[in-house]
Amino acid sequence: MPAVSQLWDEETDVVVVGYGGAGAAAAISSHDAGAKVVILEKDEGGGNTQLATRTFLCPINTAAAREHIRALSFGTVEEETLDAFIEWCSRNVEFIRELGGEVEICPPGPTFPKLQGAEAMVRYRVKGTRGEPGGEALWRLLSQNVERRGIKLRRQTAAKKLVRAEDSVVGVAAEMAGKRHTIGARRAVVLSTGGFEYNEWLKRQFLSGYPIYAFGHTGNRGDGIKLAQELGAELWHMKSLAAPMGFKFPEWEAAFIMRMPASGFIIVDQAGKRFCNETGLEHYSMWMEVSRFDSERLRYSRIPSYLIFDEKTRLSGPVTTIGHGRNRAYQWSSDNSTELEKGWIQSGRDAAELAGKLSIESAREFENTLATYRETCRKGRDEDFGRSKETLVELEAPLYGVPLWPCLLNTQGGPKRNSRGEIMDVWGNPIKRLYGAGELGSIWGFLYQSGGNLGECLASGRMAGFHAASEHPLQD
Ligand SMILES: Cc1cc2nc3c(=O)[nH]c(=O)nc-3n(C[C@H](O)[C@H](O)[C@H](O)COP(=O)(O)OP(=O)(O)OC[C@H]3O[C@@H](n4cnc5c(N)ncnc54)[C@H](O)[C@@H]3O)c2cc1C
Known part of the structure; x- marks a missing residue:
C-alpha cells in the first residue's frame, strides 16, 4: 500500500472533480458511505446538469432493458458494465426520493420505440416548485443535499493534474484563485468533468462533421479526458454524441x-x-x-x-x-x-x-x-x-x-469505466483509486436514449462514489 507522502494543502478521503449531476451524486454517495469528501469545481457548479431540459432515465430492471441498451450501444459496452449500469440506474427514482425529491413520469419514454425492449425505458422528471426545467429542479435538489451534508466545495478551482504514487492515484493538483492548490485523497479520486462540447481540437479529431456547436455549459472542454489520458486511460465512445x-x-x-x-x-x-x-x-x-x-x-x-x-x-x-x-x-x-x-x-x-x-x-x-x-x-x-x-x-x-x-447536447466520449466505475487503462486494468462518472466517458456508445445522461449522472455518480468510499485508506 503506497503512502500519501506528499505535503498537501488539504487532505480528504475522496476528491470529486467537477460539480455537475454526476459529481454531486458521487459526493453524496461517498459521504453517505462514511467518507470525507472535497469537490473541486472550476466554475460555480451545475454544469450541463443545471441547464438540462427535462428528464432522467430510470429503466425497469429487466432483460428487456438490457437488450434495448445493448442494441443502442452497438457492441461498445461489456455485459458486466451494462448490467451494473442498469442495476444502479433502475434505482434512480428511489435515490431522488431518499434525497427528498418528488418525481413524475414523462411520456413518451423510449426514443427508439421500435427497438426490442423499448417498454423498459421509463423517464421521470424531478417536480419543480416554480415551473422550471427538469435540470434546474434536479440540480437544486442535488446541490441542497450536498450543502446539507456539509460537503466541502472548492469553487473556481480547476483540476490540472492527477497525482500518482506508485500505481495509485493519491491526489489532485489544482489551480485555485490563480494559485496551485494540492489535495490528497486517502481513498480515491472521482472524475466527473462532463463532456468536451467546447474543445475544438477534440471535436475536430473525433466527431463527424465540422463545425459543431453546443447548447450547454461553456466550461466543458474535456479536461477530465486529459487528466485521465496522462495516466494511460483507455478512451471509449469518443465519436458518440447527441446533436440536434x-x-x-x-x-x-x-x-x-x-x-x-x-x-x-x-x-x-x-x-x-x-x-x-x-x-x-x-x-x-x-x-x-x-x-x-x-x-x-x-x-x-x-x-x-x-x-x-x-x-x-x-x-x-x-x-x-x-x-x-x-x-x-x-x-x-x-x-x-x-x-x-x-x-x-x-x-x-x-x-x-x-x-x-x-x-x-x-x-x-x-x-x-x-x-x-x-x-x-x-x-x-x-x-x-x-x-x-x-x-x-x-x-x-x-x-x-x-x-x-x-x-x-452532449458528447459521450472519455475514459472507459468498468462495472465499478473505475477508469481503465489501455491494457484493460483499472487505474487504481481513479473513478469516473457522468458524461465523461459515458455508457452511451452509439445511439442515445432521451434522459440517458441525467439518468447516468445519478447512477454512475452513486456507483463511483460508493466504490471510491470503500477503498482502503492510504496511510500518511
Ligand atoms: C440544453 C441541454 C438539455 C439537456 N437535456 C437533458 C435531459 O433532459 N435529460 C438528460 O438526460 N440529459 C440532458 N442533457 C445532457 C445532460 O445535461 C448532461 O449530459 C449531464 O448533465 C452531464 O452531467 P455531468 O455531471 O457529467 O457534467 P456537467 O453537469 O456538465 O458537470 C461537469 C462540471 O465539471 C466542471 N469541470 C470541468 N472541468 C473541470 C476541471 N478541470 N476542474 C474542476 N471542474 C471542472 C464543469 O465546470 C461542470 O460544472 C441536456 C444537455 C443540454 C446542454
Whole structure:
C-alpha cells in the first residue's frame, strides 16, 4: 500500500472533480458511505446538469432493458458494465426520493420505440416548485443535499493534474484563485468533468462533421479526458454524441436550439436542395443527416444547412425553445421580430432575394426546390423524403431563413469505466483509486436514449462514489 507522502494543502478521503449531476451524486454517495469528501469545481457548479431540459432515465430492471441498451450501444459496452449500469440506474427514482425529491413520469419514454425492449425505458422528471426545467429542479435538489451534508466545495478551482504514487492515484493538483492548490485523497479520486462540447481540437479529431456547436455549459472542454489520458486511460465512445440542429450567432458562445412552432418550413443544403424529412428527424441524431461529406467539393455541404420558413410560421411563435441551455436568459421574441431586426434571421420578398442573403449557391436551384415542394404539398405525398401528409404545408412569400448547424447536447466520449466505475487503462486494468462518472466517458456508445445522461449522472455518480468510499485508506 503506497503512502500519501506528499505535503498537501488539504487532505480528504475522496476528491470529486467537477460539480455537475454526476459529481454531486458521487459526493453524496461517498459521504453517505462514511467518507470525507472535497469537490473541486472550476466554475460555480451545475454544469450541463443545471441547464438540462427535462428528464432522467430510470429503466425497469429487466432483460428487456438490457437488450434495448445493448442494441443502442452497438457492441461498445461489456455485459458486466451494462448490467451494473442498469442495476444502479433502475434505482434512480428511489435515490431522488431518499434525497427528498418528488418525481413524475414523462411520456413518451423510449426514443427508439421500435427497438426490442423499448417498454423498459421509463423517464421521470424531478417536480419543480416554480415551473422550471427538469435540470434546474434536479440540480437544486442535488446541490441542497450536498450543502446539507456539509460537503466541502472548492469553487473556481480547476483540476490540472492527477497525482500518482506508485500505481495509485493519491491526489489532485489544482489551480485555485490563480494559485496551485494540492489535495490528497486517502481513498480515491472521482472524475466527473462532463463532456468536451467546447474543445475544438477534440471535436475536430473525433466527431463527424465540422463545425459543431453546443447548447450547454461553456466550461466543458474535456479536461477530465486529459487528466485521465496522462495516466494511460483507455478512451471509449469518443465519436458518440447527441446533436440536434440549432442557430449560432457571434454574440453568444453557445447555440440556440431549433424548435419549430408550425409545420411551414423546410431545410435545404448549400446548393438550395432539400435533403431530408424535416419533420421526421430523430431529435438527437440530426447530426447524422448533415455530416455527409462532399468529396468532390471537399466540404460538408450541409454544414451549415438553411432553415427556411414563411410569414405564417414566423408569427406562430419563437423558432427556438426558450428557458433552457446556456442561453436560457435570452428573451427570444414571440414573433421572431427582434431576431429579424438583429439580422440573425434573414428575410426575402422571394426565393432569389433570400438565397442571396443566405449565400445559398444557386438561387435557381433554390427556386426549383420551392416549386417542387409546393407541388409535393398539393399532392399531399412527399415521394422524395417521406414527410408526413399533415406536415406538408405550402410556404408563402415573404420567406425567412437562418443558417442551421449541428449543435451538441452532449458528447459521450472519455475514459472507459468498468462495472465499478473505475477508469481503465489501455491494457484493460483499472487505474487504481481513479473513478469516473457522468458524461465523461459515458455508457452511451452509439445511439442515445432521451434522459440517458441525467439518468447516468445519478447512477454512475452513486456507483463511483460508493466504490471510491470503500477503498482502503492510504496511510500518511
Ligand atoms: C440544453 C441541454 C438539455 C439537456 N437535456 C437533458 C435531459 O433532459 N435529460 C438528460 O438526460 N440529459 C440532458 N442533457 C445532457 C445532460 O445535461 C448532461 O449530459 C449531464 O448533465 C452531464 O452531467 P455531468 O455531471 O457529467 O457534467 P456537467 O453537469 O456538465 O458537470 C461537469 C462540471 O465539471 C466542471 N469541470 C470541468 N472541468 C473541470 C476541471 N478541470 N476542474 C474542476 N471542474 C471542472 C464543469 O465546470 C461542470 O460544472 C441536456 C444537455 C443540454 C446542454
